[in-house]
Amino acid sequence: MAQAPARRRAPQAAAGPRADRRLRAWVLAVLIVLSLFGGRLVQLQGMDASELAAVALQTRQGQQLTLHADRGDIVDANGVLLATSVERRDVVADPTVLRDFNKRSATDPRPRTKERGVGFEGAAALLAPVLGADPAVLVEKLAAAGEKDRYEVLAKGLTPEAWREIQALRIPGIASERSSLRVYPTGPAASTLVGVLGPSPDGTSELVGASGLELKLDDRLRGVDGFERYERTPQGQQIPLGVSERQPEVDGDTLHLTIDRDLQWKAQQALRGVREQTQAQSATAVIMDKQGKILALASDPSVDPTNRAGASGTSFNNTAVTEPFEPGSTAKVVTLAAGLEEGVVDPASRFTIEARLKRSTKEFKDSHVAKNPQMTLAGVIAQSSNIGTILAGERMSAETLHEYQRKFGFGEKTGLPLPGETRGIVAEPDDYSGTQRYTVMFGQGLSVNAVQAASVFATIANDGVRVQPQLLQGWTTPRGGYTPAPPPEESRAVSAATARTMRDMLQAVVSEEGTAAMAQIPGYLVAGKTGTAQRYNDECRCYSGYTASFIGMAPADDPQLVVAVIVQDPKTTYYGGSAAGPVFKELMTYALAQRKIPPSTAAPATLPLYW
Amino acid sequence: MSQPLIAARNASVRAFRHRPLHDARPALRVVAPPAALAARLPLPLTCVLLLTAGLLALLMMNIAIARDAFTLSELEREATLLAEQQQAVDEGIAAKAAPQALHEQATRLGMVPAPAPTHLARDGRVVVPLPVVEEPEPVVAEESPVAEEPLAADEPAAAEDPAGAGEPVGAEAAPQ
Known part of the structure; x- marks a missing residue:
């Protein structure tokens, strides 16, 4: 009886130092690993935390979207439009993507082959009918782009409907940029009064008033662009309750003139008559x-706001x-x-x-x-x-x-x-x-x-x-208040x-x-x-x-x-x-x-x- | 510790000390557990149920929010589309309603500008506009002119040299 415990104890005693060492080694290894983890944690959470969080948010939020403010309208005494802005799209292409174009189109599911057009030719053949352009010209434009050039404007001033048609073609590497077009329904009859838009003097692509009321009251007509950014899924869907930031755009004011459009037109017609006569x-x-x-x-003479080619400077006055x-x-x-x-x-x-x-x-x-x-x-x-x-x-x-x-x-x-x-x-x-x-x-x-x-x-x-004399009757702000x-x-x-x-x-x-x-x-x-x-x-x-x-x-x-x-x-x-x-x-x-x-x-x- | 609490503690101790020793405590007796407690669900089960229900509600809420987000973006897309359609239609109307377009269209249909209107005055007079043909003045015409012969065209006299060249002032001209 007394032997047995002794024998049992003996191996323990003999194994004692070795097991102890092994145990210590394990503990040490675990501690090293844990401290590595801990160190990394401290590094992530403690030292780089805000920086990393910002990067993560940036990834989720993607780019900041500009909310475009609409330029204010100009209306006559009866509220008839003399000038208004409409949305247009500029179509841009990424030639590096289009070079490898081989996608089946939505309307034609057969796989593309060399004969049916791949690359620039294939894409141009699909785009040309919608853009109303010659496919050869499009191909030329795309081919002229440099090896690393990823931005080529294919068409300007497309209506939103035309852009939807292009979207439906699902051609990768084709995108659009929002632009706006100023429309003057009265045409030349009021052009010297209402004015026209021209390129901004500071070189941006934005159009600013160049003559007439458009120039003189530019500050009032022009709105303030806003921006928006929000957390989104890879598909672009907004994540509910995610971080979002939004500064709404402020549209320009609508100007109410004392002008009567019909009288204005009649006067312009009569003047043109007498000037020619x-x-x-x-x-x-x-x-x-x-x-x-x-x-x-x-x-009179006055300029046609939609076709200003060859118009002399004085005809804007x-x-x-x-x-x-x-x-x-x-x-x-x-x-x-x-x-x-x-x-x-x-x-x-x-x-x-x-x-x-x-x-x-x-x-x-x-x-x-x-x-x-x-x-x-x-x-x-x-x-x-x-x-x-x-x-x-x-x-x-x-x-x-x-x-x-x-x-x-x-x-x-x-x-x-x-x-x-x-x-x-x-x-x-x-x-x-x-x-x-x-x-x-x-x-x-x-x-x-x-x-x-x-x-x-x-x-x-x-x-x-x-x-x-009075020309400006008042103005309405985008929220509807009339001043x-x-x-x-x-x-x-x-x-x-x-x-x-x-x-x-x-x-x-x-x-x-x-x-x-x-x-x-x-x-x-x-x-x-x-x-x-x-x-x-x-x-x-x-x-x-x-x-x-x-x-x-x-x-x-x-x-x-x-x-x-x-x-x-x-x-x-x-x-x-x-x-x-x-x-x-x-x-x-x-x-x-x-x-x-x-x-x-x-x-x-x-x-x-x-x- | 706040003062009233300290006071209360001290007070009870003092009360105990002053209690007469011969005043024996009432005998202790076993209190039966309330019957109602036994009938209730066991506490852990209640907790689990509550937690599950909460989680489920949270899940449902999240699903609802997510669904609304999809509906929202779907409706926004639709609103954009409709706005675009409205813009296109408005543009078309504005172009068609422009005076020059109406004039063209009317001329094509063989319409002519309306002649001057005939007015019925309050006192019963009818004011007829002058037709194109040379006829005596209409009803409320002015008194018949004194002279038949129209004036000789008033001709500006020959210009004389401007007094101060370079300034648009100082002309001695004789306009009509």
Whole structure:
């Protein structure tokens, strides 16, 4: 009994040191391995943790997606689109992938063979019908790419539907990039007003405003791009409850103009007609209501926004604000209104119009010798007598007249949101040279733009209160809030009584006795003024050619609309009455009917023209 | 330890000390376990059941969320497609409704611009627009003109040299 335990214990005792060593070795090995694991863990979790987590997130999230902001629309007073943006796709190819193209197409499951086209030829044959391109051209484009070139633009400006067709072909190595196209449904009719887009000056592919409202109000129209990134499966599916980051895009504001698209188009058509007929250099029309709200602002030549090839730089300008011209006789309205307001003349004031009138160093004369030299002030404006205007105007000091010119808005920008506006040139009386004291009375020796000139008549129509011309009615933000534009400034230029007298006198211009019988509109009393001015030519720095204009309002007994037509350098006829008068009549007749303005009810003002 | 707790402990000890020794405790007796407890499920089983139910609910919720994510992206795709279709249609309408397109279309159909409208005034007068043919003025025409003979075309006089060359001011011209 005693032996057995001893024997049993003996091997243990004998094995003791060896087993102990083995055990220690095992423990040591395990500890080494564990400490390696532990060390790695500490390294991963403790030292590189944030870095690795970021890499992992990056892998799951993939690239940051840009959320493209839409450029704001431009709409007219009735909400009709003048400019809008549509989505387009640019198709890009990866030539390194397409080189090995051998995939069966979705519509044709047979395996591809050499005969049925593999590589570039095979892909091009499938793409060409959708892209509307020649397969050979596509192959050439792809083959021209370098060995490592992985980006080749195959087509630009595809509609989303066309891109879906290409997607359905399931050709690897074909991708698309979103682009956008600006659409102008009114075409050339509003292009000088609305403007066009052009390449960005900072060299990015983004298009920015290049002319017109698109340029001037670019900041308001342009939105702010957003971005989005989220954890996704290898198939691109968003992982629910995963980390996601999203900065929504902010679309641009929609601009609401005071323009009426139909009037704008009509004006543009009429201008094109008269410009071709008279072989004029340019023609401009402004239609506004008496509150200075601009209903049409057309100029010709204008550019076709969809086909700008070969368009000259000037055809992007809206001549209604960019082109200064000497207004000629239409400025007599300012002189005579000033005289009436100052009380130095009245409509019945008597003048004797001699054939010539010497003032300063020059002898002035009228365009034609008066049939009856004994004219009243009304006769002076009806006959557009320069001599009569000087005789009336010189009863005021040069400073007084200058003050009225400024009150009517000459020499001051109209503040319309259009680029390149000229303020015109209105010299201070102290700076007058030679006979300028007298010439400014009948609209030479000072220059204005068409909107300023029209605004004078709007002031007369609005009982002497000048309202700053307005083109932008307001804007809506993408969230739907409408913000009206700040109300325009108002200032009184002349009294209501003076304005009424002036309107009565201007009716005589359109009578058979006046210079613009052609501008009569049956049923409506029209008050207006012709202008035939010598045109200053920048190139020769001299006077060459004429500026023919007609500016008028109707109905004269309760004026609602003002139409100004200016024809620059017409060749076949250069009188305001004959070149611009018929266009005025056409536009005014159309506008009166379109805006449902009832005919005049008052009797015509028949002021005596002679004494 | 907060003051009230300390106070409470001390109070009970003091109460024990002051208890009279001869006041014997009531005899201890065996309390039967509540019958209701025996009828209940054993605790581990309850835990397992609860855990399973929770896990199942979690699974269901995850499935629902995942399904919704798929539905969401499917609907988003559909919305994009519809937006594209709407854009294409809008584009077509805008092109067709543009004034120049309407004008062309109308001309092709043989339509002509509407003549000036005839107005019926409040006082019963009918204001007829002037037709193309040369006829006397319509009803509310102005007084008959004094002179029959139209004015001689007003011709601007010959331009004289601008006073200051290089400046578009200072002309002595005689416009009409």
